[in-house]
Amino acid sequence: MCDTCGCNVTPAADTHSVEVLKGLLDANDHAALHNREHFERHNVLAINLMSSPGAGKTSLLEATIEALGEKLRFAVVEGDLETENDAERIRKKGVPAIQISTGSACHLDAHMVHHALHDLELDDVDVLFIENVGNLVCPASFDLGQNANVALLSTPEGDDKPAKYPVMFRAADLVLVTKSDLLEVLGDFDPDAAEAGLRQIANPAPLYKLSARTGEGMDGWLDWIRREAGSRQ
Numbered sequence: 593m594c595d596t597c598g599c600n601v602t603p604a605a606d607t608h609s610v611e612v613l614k615g616l617l618d619a620n621d622h623a624a625l626h627n628r629e630h631f632e633r634h635n636v637l638a639i640n641l642m643s644s645p646g647a648g649k650t651s652l653l654e655a656t657i658e659a660l661g662e663k664l665r666f667a668v669v670e671g672d673l674e675t676e677n678d679a680e681r682i683r684k685k686g687v688p689a690i691q692i693s694t695g696s697a698c699h700l701d702a703h704m705v706h707h708a709l710h711d712l713e714l715d716d717v718d719v720l721f722i723e724n725v726g727n728l729v730c731p732a733s734f735d736l737g738q739n740a741n742v743a744l745l746s747t748p749e750g751d752d753k754p755a756k757y758p759v760m761f762r763a764a765d766l767v768l769v770t771k772s773d774l775l776e777v778l779g780d781f782d783p784d785a786a787e788a789g790l791r792q793i794a795n796p797a798p799l800y801k802l803s804a805r806t807g808e809g810m811d812g813w814l815d816w817i818r819r820e821a822g823s824r825q
Contacts, residue, residue, distance in 0.1 A: 620734055623702035627709065627737025634714035637821045638722060640736055642760060643744035644753075645726030648770040648804055650678045652744070652813075653721055655804040657685045659814055664821055667717045669708045671700040671725045678723065688712060699730035702737055719821050728753065732760040740765040740820060747771045747781040754789035762793050766800070766816060773803040 631638045641649045650670075657666055668689040670679040673696070682689035690708040692700060705722060712720070722738060724731040732741070743764035745753050748771065754761040761767065767790060769783055787799045798816070802809030 617733070620702045623706055624735035624737040627702055627706055629737075630709060630714060631720070631737060631739065634717070635824045636714050636717050636720050637740075637817075637824045638720045638736070638738040639817075639820075640722045640724060640731070640738040640741045641744065642724045642728075642731045642741060642764070643726060643746070643770075644728050644749060647726070647744040647746040647749065649723050649726075649744055650681055651804040652768070652770065652802075653682060653723065654685055655807070655810060656814065656817065657682070657687055659810065660817065661685070661687070664817070665716055665718045667712050667720050669700075669705060669712075669720065669722045671704070671723060673697075673725065694725055698725055698727045699734055700724050700736060701734045705736045718824075719817065728757040728760050732763040739824075742766045742768060744768050744770050745786060747774045747778055750780075751782045751786040752789060754786060754793060754795075758793040761790055762795050764790075764795060764797050766797055766813075767795075768813060769799065769801040771803060771805075772801040772809055773806045775801075 643649055653668060666687045668679070668682045668687060670682065670689055670691045671694060672678060672691070673694055675693075676691040679689040679691035690711050692704050692708055694700065694704070700722065722736055741763050743761055743766075745767060747769065769786060775781055775783070783801055790797065790799060800809060800812040802813055804810070
């Protein structure tokens with residue numbers, strides 16, 4: 593478990609541990625407010641992408657850049673424990689990407705994002721994607737100053753994840769069922785069941801099915817980005 597976010601604090605934790613966690617979150621929220629002010633000042637739409645590892649966040653970004661790169665200016669902050677693999681993939685698309693290597697931390701926090709912003713020219717950015725560390729637990733607890741949370745749920749994972757990880761999916765402003773081209777192959781993922789789980793945790797967020805590989809269902813996602821980006825201008 594991560595020693596930097598309190599995910600190792602159990603219900604039986606002592607008062608001191610709980611107070612330390614509260615202090616961490618308070619400090620994070622202060623930094624998140626600072627980030628939000630930066631985004632507002634520069635009219636940047638900041639989107640926090642959250643999912644388990646391998647759900648297709650980077651592939652989705654590559655397809656999104658290819659589809660909208662001539663109309664919107666993108667930048668990406670990449671979060672991983674190690675390597676710059678994902679950032680290098682984004683850079684090959686001609687988009688600036690700042691890699692954050694978190695070491696043992698299982699999420700990005702607002703301070704990490706703030707430091708990454710120093711390496712970006714926000715006046716040249718319309719949409720900033722923050723690709724969080726692959727994890728269905730901790731990222732949802734840390735405000736980064738983003739305008740929207742997008743949660744990805746890939747078809748190989750199973751349709752019960754909204755019910756199993758309610759904190760993550762309750763925080764989502766949009767849910768994307770990725771790798772939809774595998775639905776017929778796998779046969780055991782029911783998109784209706786996934787949406788029912790989302791509604792059972794009282795989240796009315798839209799849910800779209802798509803495949804970044806084939807392009808199937810991408811229009812809804814791309815239209816959502818256009819609308820959200822347009823509202824910032």
